[in-house]
Amino acid sequence: MSDHDLFGREKEVTVLDALVAGLPEEGQALVVRGAPGIGKSALLARATRQAERSGFSVLSASGVEAETHLPFAGLYQLTRTMLDRVPRLPPVQAEALLGAFGMAAPPPAGQPPQLFLIALATLDLLSEAAGRAPVLLVVDDAQWLDSPTLDVLAFMARRLGAEPLGMLFGVRDGHPTSLDTLGLRELRLPPLTPGDAGALLDAVEPGLDPPLRHRVLDAAAGNPLAVIELPAALRRRGAAAAALTSSAVPLTARLEQTFASRLSDLPTDTRSVLLVAASDDEGALGEVLAAASVLAGSDVAPDSVSPAVELGLVTVDEYRIRFCHPLVRSAVLQSASLTERLTAHGALAAVLDGHPDRQIWHRAAASGRRDESVAAELDRTAARAEERGAPAVALAALERSIALGELPSHTAKRLLKAAGLALELGRADQASALLHRVAPLKLDVLERAQTVLLREGLETDVSNNIPRLRLLIATAEEAADAGDPGLALRLLRTAARRCWWSDPGRAMRERVVAAAERLPVPELHPELVFVLAGAAPLERGATVIERFERLESEGGYDALAAATLGTAATMMGGYDHAAGFLRHAAAGLRAQGRLWLLAQTLVSLSFVSAHTVDWESGLPSVAEAARLAEENAQPRWLTGALIAKAQLSAVRGELETARAAIERAERGVIAVANPSNLAYVQITRGLIALAAGRHAEAFGCVWRVFDPADPAHHPYLQFIAIPVLAEAAVREEDRTAARAALSRLDGASAATTARLIRTNLSVAHALLADDEDAEAAFRAALGLDLSRDPFTRARLLLAHGTWLRRRRRVMESRAPLRIARECFASLGAEPWHERAGQELRSAGERGDQSSPADWDLLTPQELQIAQLAATGLSNREIGQQLYLSHRTIGAHLYRIYPKLGITSRGQLRERLRLDD
Known part of the structure; x- marks a missing residue:
């Protein structure tokens, strides 16, 4: 492409040159955005030439509107020249990437799609190449890439930095993509100024x-492509030329008309080749000529393309035919009749034996009426796409x-399956519309049950809804x-979650439990345990608790079961x-690439770590959970990660x-209604206020969890909140209210053996006891096994020591206060450490002068990497666990x-051992 295409783009050229020049030191991603014909492709082409002159590897792809339904078609375009290096990847990554391209068997039945493994494999593949020379990925018309490819590119764009890997995307205005949510740097192309347009x-x-x-200049309105293409068209006289200057016709349509005006004089065979190429998703010259021959009814020779090349509509080599601009493709399709377009798709379907997915899409496009055989093939195509990690496809x-099917008996199954996929993709409106179409159909029992379950997935009101x-x-x-106990159990799991929220x-909760226990499933079935716990x-x-202990003893559960059991344990206070x-779940989910569920699991693990003040586990879990939840668009779980982060930060005094x-x-x-998160917010606000020494404020926050009239009221999280409420209850009226709440919890918890609940209630009794009962209450609480709850034990010792000192038992107070101070120091719980020091000074003993450990200088992600490196894992093995490149x-x-x-x-290993 000649440099005159870049008139008036000096600033934009400078930005792209800087990106390319900086690649050896830092990876970057940039979106070049603008209207059709505004010069995106020209700028990307210039960056490509600049990178190639610098000795970089350039991998390019261009989105094609007809290709959006082919999973990983864009990714194959980008990486096809590097596939010989795939066997050097770890086997699980190599299998995932080749499986995405249909070059290896899909995962076994029951295993999940491996999108994130595919993305990590691609990142590692490019990282290896970047080790030899910087790599620049150039993607034009990214808005038309298939959805799985865009997801992989988004995954990589988030992980640039240490890699000498650049990414350039050309995106047309008015076409949202998954790249939009990444916050990538954008270069928006405005129209040329009148002076620059005139110079061009x-x-x-x-x-x-x-x-x-x-x-020309008036009609082009600063659009470079229009400036170049309109003169020849405007030399023609008559209505066609007048339409090209009409302000009532959008510029994009005028440009399409410009290109279309060149088609009428082309030979018939040339027009056939162009129509087939415009309808094709590959542009392979051989298959285009073969399909054009079917269309023409006789052999179409390769030189039939030449007239279109001479007019500047296409370029061609021995492998591929390409349109010089997407608007040329649009013009070809717009100028053809409906019958001609259907026939072109039919001709392509006739020559695509050996490419079942592409063939069936063209058969579907060629179908002007309902056809159950085509619909059945599309069902199989959908199944293959799902296996390959492409639910959107x-x-x-x-x-x-659904649109082509003829049998009403199959329509409901297709609608329900589609609604489930829409929910999985977070497209609630689309799922709702699909379920609305199910409503008038005649459904069997299991289809009705699936409909109820899917509608529950759309439900945002999780309040007490008895009907x-x-x-x-x-x-x-x-x-x-x-005959489907599995579906029944999933429905009851949903009911149990509602009961917990x-x-x-009690009567309704017992109905849920009784229905679950009647199902013919083993009593250790994780879903059944979840129903009982919820x-x-x-x-x-x-x-x-007894079933947890048996499961821990027997083992044998997979990652998904472990995630279910872990969530169940947090719901009923079984944090230990x-x-x-x-x-166990997190390790398995990492290996399987199930990062969606991994984010949820890490949030639950973060809450457990926050309770035990386990920085080494909690801080990395929080950071990774937040990162994954943002990447996966999981607002509820991002909120959970932020709550855990706030809890850990409060204890640290940050x-x-x-x-x-x-x-x-x-x-x-507020944005995603969830009563448990609202309760956790108030508990955490109370903890923050306690750390700041504002007890009345802390009590007011936490009391909302106990007030039945408050939206933050939660019947079970009160057992998590009660120690914070008790510690905050300094005023007599607050202590009275807290004692009443504690009495209610005592009665409600009589049947549970959950150690956390028993511990929290005992601690609260000690903190809220009258003077005559306090000694026995503290002794009872301290007599519990608190080895796995060091923060709780230290707070209890601080309260005991404070109580003793204020009763003028100064000598007795020093021992518990000293132990509390040392424990807070080892935990890094600075506000409570300072409070214990103050109490000790009041008891006549000097406080210690502790300094932060070197580990505190690390970010949560650095801490996680240091821990993994200390176990002996290589950089590549650590990268596989954290879904980062080994170079990062x-x-x-x-x-x-x-x-x-x-x-x-x-x-590193020695430091970790000594500090532990």
Whole structure:
């Protein structure tokens, strides 16, 4: 492409040149955005030439509107020249990437799609190439890439920095993509100024008559492509030329007309080739000529393309035919009749044997009427797309199948499957519209049950809804009677979650439990344990704990089961069991690439870590959970990660960080209604206020969890909140209210053996006891096994020591206060450490002068990487766990070593051992 295409783009050229020049030092991504013909492709082409002159590897792809339904078609374009290097990747990554391209078997039945493994494999593949020379990815018309490819590119764009890897995207205005949510730097192209447009016109059409020159510049409105293409079209007289200057016709349409005006004089075979190429998703010259021959009814020779090349409509080599601009493709399609377009798709379908997915899409496009055989093929295409980690493509195939299907008996199944995929993709409006179409259909029992379950996924009101619970229970019983206990259990799990969010009363909760226990499933089935834990966390607490212990002893559960069990354990106060299940789940989910569920699991693990003040587990879990939740567009779980971050920050005394996190979390709670998160927000606000020494404010925040009239009221999180409420209850009226709440919790929890609940109640009794009962209450609480709750134990010792000192038992007070101070120091709980020091000074003993550990200098992600490196994992192995490239891991370690005053992995292991 000639440099005159870049008139008036000096600033934009400078930006692109800087990006290319900086690649050896820093990876960057940039979106070049603008209207059709505004010069995006010209700028990307110039950056490509600049990179190639610098010795960089350039990988390019261009989105094609007809290609959006082919999973990973764009990714194949980008990486096809590097596929010989795929076998050097770790086997699980190589299999995932080749499987995405249909070059290896898909995952076994029951295993999840591996989008994130595919993305990590691509990142590692390009990272290896970048180790030899910087790599620049150039993607034009990115708005028309298939959805899975865009997801992979978004994954990589978030992980640039240490990699000498650049990414340039050309995106047309008015076409939202998944790249828009990344906050990537944008270069928006405005129209050329009148002076620059005139200079461009003089360069391409010197000596143009002044009246015609004025008409061109006026009609082009600063669009470079229009400046170049309109002169020849405007030389023609008549209505066609007048339409090209009409302000009533959008510029894009005028440009299409400009290109279309060149088509009428082309030979018939040339027009056939162009129509087939415009309808094709590959542009392979051989298949285009073969399909054009079918269309023409006789052999079409390769030289039939030449007239279109001479007119500047296409370029061609021995492999591929390409349109010089997407608007040329649009013009070809717009100028053809409906019958001609259908026939072109039919001709392509006839020559695509060996390419079943592409063939069926063209068969579907050629279908002018309903055709059940085509619909059935589209169903199979959807299944293959889902197996390959492309649910958006599967959804598109199902929607086309629904439109073409002839049998009403299949329509409901297709609609329900499509609605499930839409929910999985977070497209609630689309899922709702699909379910609305299901409503008037005649459904069997299991289809009705699936509909109820899917509608529950759309439900935003999780308040106490007795009719909804009754429907879930009745539907589950019908599904069980119809022979699908698994579906019944999923319905009851949803009901149990509703019971946990908002207590519907014991009778209704027992109905959920009874329905679940009647199902023919093993009593250790994770979903059944979840139902018991969610619907009756206190009444069935002892039963659930006993099953946790058996499951821990027997083992054999997979990552998905472990995630379910870990969540169940946190719901009913079994934090000591939750940690093991959640760690097992996180490891398995990483290996499987199930980062969506991994984010949820890490949030639960973060809450457990916050309770035990386990920085080494909690801080990395919080940081990773937040990053993954943002990447996966999971606002509820991002809110959970922010709450856990606020809790950990409050305990560390980082109050500004804690307040910022909880304020952002509260905005998320308002946006995504969730009573448990609202309760956690108030508990955390109370903890922050306690850390700041504002007890009355802390009590007011936490009391909202106990007030039935408050939106933050939560019947089960009160057991998490009660120690904070008790510690905050300094005023006598607050202590009276807290004692009444504690008495209610004592009665409600009689049947549970959950250690956390028993501990929290005992601690609250000690903190709220009258003077005559306090000694025995403190002794009882301190007699519990608190080895796994060091922060709780230290707070209890601080309260005991304070009570003793204020009763003038100064000598006795020093021992518990000293132990509390040392424990707070080891935990890094600075506000409570300072408080214990003040109490000790009041008891006549000097406080210690502790300094922060070197580990505190690390960011949460650096801490996580340091921990993994200390276990002996290589950079590549760490990268596989954290879904980062090994080069990024190396860059982190380069920053970690100086912070810790070390120079090697061996020293890292020794430092970790000594500090532990």
